[in-house]
Amino acid sequence: MTAQNQTTRTPRLPNWLRIALVGRNPKFTLARIAVLSVTCFVVFGFILLPVRIGEISMLPTYKERSVNFVNRLAYLRHEPQRGDVVAIRLAGIHLMYMKRIIGLPGETVAFVNGRVLINDEALDEPYEKSNCDWNMPPVKLDADEYYVVGDNRSMPTRYHVHGVAKRYRIIGKLFL
Amino acid sequence: MKIVFRFVLAAALVAFGVWLWMVLFPSPEKVIHKRLVALANTVSFSSNQGNLARLAGVPNLGDFFSVNVEVNIDVPGRVQERLMSRQEIVQAALAARSAVGGLTVKFPDINITVAPDKQSATADLTVEINVSNQRDPIVQEMKFTLQKTDGKWLVTHIETVRTLSIFHFEPLRFPSIVLT
Numbered sequence: 001m002t003a004q005n006q007t008t009r010t011p012r013l014p015n016w017l018r019i020a021l022v023g024r025n026p027k028f029t030l031a032r033i034a035v036l037s038v039t040c041f042v043v044f045g046f047i048l049l050p051v052r053i054g055e056i057s058m059l060p061t062y063k064e065r066s067v068n069f070v071n072r073l074a075y076l077r078h079e080p081q082r083g084d085v086v087a088i089r090l091a092g093i094h095l096m097y098m099k100r101i102i103g104l105p106g107e108t109v110a111f112v113n114g115r116v117l118i119n120d121e122a123l124d125e126p127y128e129k130s131n132c133d134w135n136m137p138p139v140k141l142d143a144d145e146y147y148v149v150g151d152n153r154s155m156p157t158r159y160h161v162h163g164v165a166k167r168y169r170i171i172g173k174l175f176l
Numbered sequence: 177m178k179i180v181f182r183f184v185l186a187a188a189l190v191a192f193g194v195w196l197w198m199v200l201f202p203s204p205e206k207v208i209h210k211r212l213v214a215l216a217n218t219v220s221f222s223s224n225q226g227n228l229a230r231l232a233g234v235p236n237l238g239d240f241f242s243v244n245v246e247v248n249i250d251v252p253g254r255v256q257e258r259l260m261s262r263q264e265i266v267q268a269a270l271a272a273r274s275a276v277g278g279l280t281v282k283f284p285d286i287n288i289t290v291a292p293d294k295q296s297a298t299a300d301l302t303v304e305i306n307v308s309n310q311r312d313p314i315v316q317e318m319k320f321t322l323q324k325t326d327g328k329w330l331v332t333h334i335e336t337v338r339t340l341s342i343f344h345f346e347p348l349r350f351p352s353i354v355l356t
Binding site for chain 2: 054055056088091092093094095097099148161162163164165169
C-alpha cells in the first residue's frame with residue numbers, strides 16, 4: 001500500500017526537464033522573467049527603438065530591409081554631430097526617415113556638381129559612393145536646423161527626400 | 177484578508193465602470209481616430225477585388241468629407257494634387273480604382289488635437305500608401321482639419337506637412353490616382 005502511494009507521488013515530469021523549464025527555484029525563475037520582461041519593455045520601447053530600414057536612400061551604408069536600433073539617449077549630453085546617421089520623426093515614431101547629418105546649425109549648405117559645400121568649403125564624405133550630380137543653391141540653416149541627406153545620391157534630387165530638419169524632429173542616432 | 181478582498185473587488189468594479197464609461201461615451205479623440213482609420217480602409221482596395229467590389233466603397237467616401245473640402249497634396253517627386261470639393265474627391269477615387277491595380281492606405285501615427293469648443297480638431301498624421309506594382313511606399317506627413325457637423329466629424333481641409341524643408345524641388349505631375 002505504501003509503495004503504491006509512493007509511486008503515485010512521483011512527479012510526472014523528469015527532474016532534469018522540470019529544472020530546464022522552471023529552474024531549481026520556480027519563484028526565482030518567475031522573478032527573473034519579470035525583471036527581464038520589464039527591462040526589455042523599457043530598453044526596446046523607450047531607449048533603443050528597433051527599426052527595419054525600408055528603402056534604399058542610405059545605400060550602401062545601410063542595406064534595405066536590414067534591422068537596426070535608434071538610440072534615443074544619444075543626444076542627452078551633446079547635440080547631433082556632422083556625419084551622424086539619425087532618425088527623423090514624421091507625425092510619430094512608427095515611420096521615420098533615416099538620414100545623415102551634413103549641415104549643422106548656422107552653416108550654409110550647397111550642392112555643386114554632386115559635391116557638398118559647407119560654408120563654401122567642400123565636405124569630405126567617405127561614405128558617399130554614388131555618382132552624384134546634384135546642384136542646389138546655398139541654404140542658410142537656422143539655430144535649430146540641420147541639413148540631412150541620404151548616402152545614396154545616385155537618383156535625381158527630386159526623388160530623394162532630403163532637406164532641413166528641425167532639432168525636435170531628430171529623435172536619436174542609429175546604434176549599429 | 178476580507179478587507180483585501182473587498183478592496184480588490186472595489187478596484188475591479190471601478191476599473192470596469194471606467195472602461196464601460198469610455199466605451200459608451202468615447203472621447204472626441206477616440207471618435208476621430210476611429211473615423212480616420214475607417215477613412216483609410218475605405219480608400220484602400222485590393223487588386224484581387226472585382227470591378228463592382230472596388231467601386232462599392234467609393235460613394236461612402238464622401239461621408240468622411242465636408243461639401244467644400246479642400247485638399248492640397250504635394251509629395252515631392254510623387255504626387256501633386258489639388259481637390260476643391262467632396263465631388264472631386266469621389267471622382268478622383270473612381271479614377272484611381274480604374275487606373276491602379278491595388279492601393280493600401282495606412283495612418284501609422286495619428287496625433288489629434290481637439291479645440292476647446294470640441295467642434296473642430298486637427299490631426300497630424302503619417303500617411304503610408306502602397307500602390308500595387310510599386311516597389312516603395314509613399315510616405316508623407318499630413319495635416320487634416322476636421323469639423324463636427326450634425327454629430328459627425330468631417331474632414332474640411334487636408335494639406336501636406338513638409339517634414340524636411342526641401343529647397344531644390346522640381347515638382348513632377350504624376351497621375352492624380354495615387355492619393356485619393
